[in-house]
Amino acid sequence: MNIPLIIVLLYIIVLFAISAYAKKLAKGSEGYLLAGRQLTTPLVAVSITGLAIGGASTIGVAEQAYNVGLAAGWYNVAWGAGAIAMGLLAAGKYRELHVTTVPEMFEKFYDVKGRAIAVASQITILLVTTSMQYLAGGAILASMLPSIFTLRTGMITSALVFIGITFVGGMWSSGLSNILNVALIYVGIGIATVITVTNQGGIGAIAAQVPQEVPYFHLVDGLGWMAIASWFAVMVTQCFSAQGVVQIACGAKDSKTARNGFIIGGLIMLPIGFLAALMGIAGKAMFPSMSATLALPQMIMSLNPYIAGVTLAALWAADVSTAGSLLLGSATLFSQDIYKRFLNPGCEDKKLTKVTKIAVIILGALTFGLALTVSGIVKTLLIGLSLTTAFTVVFLFTTFFPSMARKNSAFYTTLVGILVLVLWQFVPAIRVFPHVIYLEWITCVVTFLGVPLFDSKRIHDRAGTEIVNL
Structure with missing residues (x-):
């Protein structure tokens, strides 16, 4: 009996059950796109945390830590700093504007051509970023369940889940499912890290086994302040204006809720990067000659099958939580800033919701195709942002x-x-x-x-x- 596979299948079933419930709440286009602007502080917090903690923040950090050490964990701290800055300075402002997208704000204060160039840029960023989540999701399933999934079938499974839960419940689905996702991420990665470090004899024993020429347990030296500062610059910048982030702020009940939710969400993000980094270092100690990509899955699957299954589901949940928000953001840009603004300005609310759902499917298929054909997405992610x-x-x-x-x-x-x-x-x-x-x-x-x-x-x-x- 394949316990990890059963746990992942149960997770998928629960996700679709949550989406079915969310569908009842998502009434009208505003209910679908912005949860009726009724997201509470906890839902805002888990939504921004779920958006942030994706494949790059877990698998990506662990793989980098395999080579450079704890310094890789600053990636998530940079994300958290961006969310906190957004909460302190901008989240409430966006909520007060009563807009749905960043390009809409551009036209409200500026002009149509400002909106047009903004939507073209924003949707390009979101499509590329979403395609990265398919790659990461497929890689997680294929590397940890190689007897069940290839990279392609893992990507197909990931795409079906990403598109399916977003199609059914929109922002409500994203917000409610992120309660499960964030809890699963912290429980799975937290328990797996503690057990892995304990099984290897503790931090001291791991430190003695990794190459001494690399400062694995120094918080900065593995990367240097310049690289870490660049992460902070990029993440703080994108938190103020990326559609996926802004849409969460616009979905809050009021400006105070938006502000508090982002600050709490930013604080929640801070430790997960260093937990993932510890996993990467432990992988280096256990499998010193293996590639970073293969070492982490190999280490996780060597754990108790129940712990391995929960950790696998947690890593995949990180992709699900991020991909859903990104896909909804790109569909929102199409329906609000292209279809409603330029193609059919007088469309009824019911039709707009239908168009958005169709956009979820079409853009989901487009990003899946992009993930199959484009290489080097991970390398260009920070540049794109x-x-x-x-x-x-x-x-x-x-x-x-x-x-x-x-x-x-x-x-x-x-x-x-x-x-x-x-x-x-x-x-x-x-x-x-x-x-x-x-x-x-x-x-x-x-x-x-x-x-x-x-x-x-x-x-x-x-x-x-x-x-x-x-």
Whole structure:
């Protein structure tokens, strides 16, 4: 009897049961896309935690720790810092705007072309990021249950679950299932880490077995402050304007709930990266000559079958929680910012919900195809997220320094952000910083401040009044 497989199958059944219940709550397009703007503080907290703790935050951190040590755990701390910063400065502001998407905010204060370029950029980021979750989900199932899954069948199974639970219940499904997902992630990875470290004789014994030339148990030296600082820069930036993150804030009951939920969620994220890193180091001690990708699954499956099954389900749950939010975000961008805004402005609410659900299926299939054909997604993830710098700059100026904004500010700032990212990829000579995020911030801020030199038309507030003073 394959205990780990049975546990994973039970997990899938529970997920679809939660989605069936969520479907009853998701009434109308706002109920489907934003949980009727009724997410409580705990639901906001587990939703942002579930979005953050994906394949990169668990498997990815453990694999990196196999080579560099505990320093890999800072990836999740960077995510947590971004969520906390979002809670303190921006989550409540987004909720007060009563928007659904970031591009919608662009048009509300700026113009149509600002919305158009924003939706094109945002949906590209989400599609690439979602496809990474299929790859990670398939790899988890294939490496830990090789007699049952290949990489392709693991990806197909992951895709069916990701698309299915999102299609059925939308944001309610994502929020409620993340209660289970986050609990499973912490219980599974926490117990597996403690048992693994204990079985190997404790931290001291593991430290004696790993290569001494690598600072495995130093919090910084394995990567260095520059690399860690780049993680913080990227994660804090994307937390202020990535659609998946913003949509959770917009779904909160009120601005206070949004703020508190993000702060609590950020705090919840902090320890999981170092637990995953410890697993990676333990894998290095147990299987010193094996690739990092194979060592972790091999180590987990050597545990008690029940513990192994829960840990397997926990690692896969990390992908499920992230993929669902990302897929819903991309479908929302299509239905709200493309279909409703440009193709059928007068569509009824019931039809809009139907279009969004169809978009979930189509975009889910598209991202699955992308996952099958595109390589190197993991390597380019942080670079892709750097594109959110333009959106963050626009949001911060619009919210805190609106007198500096002009009608063309959003469009040109986003356009420059795209051009910088393209040049960074194809013109090595401009790589004067350790990461593209720093160049993005400099050029986007300079562009935003430079637009008033040729554009005198100020933006308007929500009441239609021209903004003159701070």
